Amino acid sequence: MTADQPTNRRTFLKRSAAIGAVALLPRPALAQGAAQHVVVIGGGFAGATCARALKRLSPKVRVSLVEQRQIFVSCPFSNAVIAGLRTLSQQQFGYEKIAQSGVEVHLAAATAVNPETHVVTLSDGSRLTYDRLVVAPGIDLRWDALPGYDQAAAEHMPHAWEAGAQTELLARQLSAMPDGGTVVIAAPANPFRCPPGPYERASLIAYYLKRKKPKSKLLILDAKDAFSKQRLFENAWKELYPGMIEWVGLSAGGKVTSVDPAAMTLTTDFDTHKAAVANVIPPQRAGRIAQIAGVADHTGWCPIDPETFESILQPHIHVIGDAAIAGAMPKSAFAANAQAKACAQTVEKLLVGEEPREPKLINTCYSLVAPDYGISIAGVYHPAGGQLVEVAGAGGISPLDATRPFREQEAHYAEGWFKTITAEVFG
Amino acid sequence: MNTDKNVPGSETDGRRRILAHPCSSLFIGVALCLTSFGAAQSAAVTEPPPGASACSGCHATDPSVATPAPRLVGRKPDEIVAALAAFRSGQRPATVMDRIAKGFTDAEIRAIAEWYGEKQP
Numbered sequence: 001m002t003a004d005q006p007t008n009r010r011t012f013l014k015r016s017a018a019i020g021a022v023a024l025l026p027r028p029a030l031a032q033g034a035a036q037h038v039v040v041i042g043g044g045f046a047g048a049t050c051a052r053a054l055k056r057l058s059p060k061v062r063v064s065l066v067e068q069r070q071i072f073v074s075c076p077f078s079n080a081v082i083a084g085l086r087t088l089s090q091q092q093f094g095y096e097k098i099a100q101s102g103v104e105v106h107l108a109a110a111t112a113v114n115p116e117t118h119v120v121t122l123s124d125g126s127r128l129t130y131d132r133l134v135v136a137p138g139i140d141l142r143w144d145a146l147p148g149y150d151q152a153a154a155e156h157m158p159h160a161w162e163a164g165a166q167t168e169l170l171a172r173q174l175s176a177m178p179d180g181g182t183v184v185i186a187a188p189a190n191p192f193r194c195p196p197g198p199y200e201r202a203s204l205i206a207y208y209l210k211r212k213k214p215k216s217k218l219l220i221l222d223a224k225d226a227f228s229k230q231r232l233f234e235n236a237w238k239e240l241y242p243g244m245i246e247w248v249g250l251s252a253g254g255k256v257t258s259v260d261p262a263a264m265t266l267t268t269d270f271d272t273h274k275a276a277v278a279n280v281i282p283p284q285r286a287g288r289i290a291q292i293a294g295v296a297d298h299t300g301w302c303p304i305d306p307e308t309f310e311s312i313l314q315p316h317i318h319v320i321g322d323a324a325i326a327g328a329m330p331k332s333a334f335a336a337n338a339q340a341k342a343c344a345q346t347v348e349k350l351l352v353g354e355e356p357r358e359p360k361l362i363n364t365c366y367s368l369v370a371p372d373y374g375i376s377i378a379g380v381y382h383p384a385g386g387q388l389v390e391v392a393g394a395g396g397i398s399p400l401d402a403t404r405p406f407r408e409q410e411a412h413y414a415e416g417w418f419k420t421i422t423a424e425v426f427g
Numbered sequence: 428m429n430t431d432k433n434v435p436g437s438e439t440d441g442r443r444r445i446l447a448h449p450c451s452s453l454f455i456g457v458a459l460c461l462t463s464f465g466a467a468q469s470a471a472v473t474e475p476p477p478g479a480s481a482c483s484g485c486h487a488t489d490p491s492v493a494t495p496a497p498r499l500v501g502r503k504p505d506e507i508v509a510a511l512a513a514f515r516s517g518q519r520p521a522t523v524m525d526r527i528a529k530g531f532t533d534a535e536i537r538a539i540a541e542w543y544g545e546k547q548p
């Protein structure tokens with residue numbers, strides 16, 4: 001390693017200490033002269049990208065990807081499924097191509113991680129010993145955070161925040177709803193997966209209601225006072241769905257404090273709202289394996305070194321994607337994919353004992369307000385002061401005064417992004 | 428499964444091969460191990476400079492993906508540099524690239540442009 005770049009000195013010193021601490025532990029790969037082994041837990045936008053990128057950068061490294069589901073169901077564009085604009089099958093991707101690219105794919109859940117012995121245990125009983133571990137399990141919904149909202153309640157009041165059966169349930173409920181009903185969306189406080197997601201969902205549901213059930217209303221009960229791309233959304237709602245969407249923020253009493261799935265009611269500090277269809281997006285935390293591995297802190301999320309994505313809590317374990325505390329970067333598939341590629345570069349360098357380069361990252365999140373009306377938020381990020389921070393003067397939201405052709409073009413780019421990223425990750 | 432021809436998840440060949448894999452039919456939903464059949468042990472790619480790998484979220488590197496974002500792979504570096512400079516200064520109209528280009532220095536842009544330019548289209 002070369003520690004001559006002053007910006008990297010701090011991490012270099014920290015890493016040296018970390019490496020010193022584990023140097024005496026058994027390291028099977030090195031002892032047997034076998035290939036170095038990197039295990040990635042979670043085959044979503046972060047983990048699958050990272051496994052492939054690492055194998056491409058360093059074909060000699062053995063890369064294992066551990067994923068609990070046989071078919072990945074993408075959350076991005078799943079709001080369009082809810083509005084009847086896409087089918088769930090268009091959201092599904094398999095792991096064949098990843099396996100063919102030389103990554104060892106284990107379709108099993110990781111059930112334990114021992115950071116001392118570097119062993120990951122899988123649900124089929126097999127064990128994988130790693131030189132470096134990448135933890136990318138996405139989110140877990142917190143079933144303990146909102147009184148009345150547990151897994152059974154989600155069968156009546158779907159969250160649809162993990163795509164799949166829940167997405168289809170919400171779509172079915174909307175199509176079964178009589179005209180004139182109220183759809184209620186309960187949105188969580190920050191941080192959570194996909195900050196603009198609830199509002200894109202509200203938009204596309206309104207698009208559906210306007211055409212199929214025009215007497216219906218949509219109410220967003222929010223646990224915060226501001227949200228991503230707020231002015232763009234609110235302007236578009238006025239233009240496209242006048243009088244249909246009402247947003248109630250935290251200080252206006254929007255925070256849902258309990259739900260009753262039998263009565264189909266949501267209660268806030270001020271009121272109880274009856275819903276024809278209720279979409280409850282509960283608070284979240286990093287996927288459970290992050291806690292098991294000891295990389296999640298009291299917030300439920302995983303603190304990382306922004307230069308290397310290495311856990312602050314456990315050496316030799318990197319955390320990327322929604323599970324990580326990535327400073328100013330939102331929990332998005334675009335961000336997860338960008339972090340994953342930077343993390344693969346870092347891991348590759350660390351395996352050969354070289355100083356990793358400081359990453360530079362981009363995020364672009366598109367939202368569809370209607371099928372031909374897209375808006376976006378973008379940012380460029382770099383490590384500074386122990387965090388991933390936004391590069392000043394860059395990024396921001398789509399112009400507030402853009403023309404309709406501009407919005408149409410962004411909707412077109414949104415679709416292009418989905419095709420491109422899913423091809424890069426799974427194709 | 429995906430029926431969109433542009434999304435490689437739609438290609439069924441690979442799926443059939445996996446479903447034909449001996450352990451999958453026995454342990455559906457349990458662990459099945461897809462070892463790397465036909466693993467491409469290709470040569471390592473050169474390391475992308477900071478920022479470069481993030482571009483491929485929108486600018487497809489796979490030539491079979493039809494996308495409205497122009498391809499960067501194999502493009503003349505000077506062209507990429509000029510485009511980003513024009514986006515940054517606002518001379519060239521953009522939806523999002525004006526916002527992104529402002530986050531990169533001249534040296535970073537040059538390095539990214541050269542890295543993409545060197546790659547085979």
Ligand SMILES: Cc1cc2nc3c(=O)[nH]c(=O)nc-3n(C[C@H](O)[C@H](O)[C@H](O)COP(=O)(O)OP(=O)(O)OC[C@H]3O[C@@H](n4cnc5c(N)ncnc54)[C@H](O)[C@@H]3O)c2cc1C
Nearest residue numbers: 042044045046068075076110137138321322331332333334
């Ligand atoms: C409605 C909605 C719309 C969205 N739209 C967009 C959008 O337009 N653009 C955008 O950029 N982002 C969007 N997102 C956000 C995006 O879905 C997430 O940010 C992204 O999926 C994060 O990637 P990840 O790899 O961290 O997690 P995931 O993609 O969830 O992947 C995690 C994987 O890990 C697996 N896993 C977890 N635990 C284990 C274990 N113990 N063992 C084995 N496997 C395990 C899971 O099965 C899963 O496959 C949206 C989200 C929602 C809910």
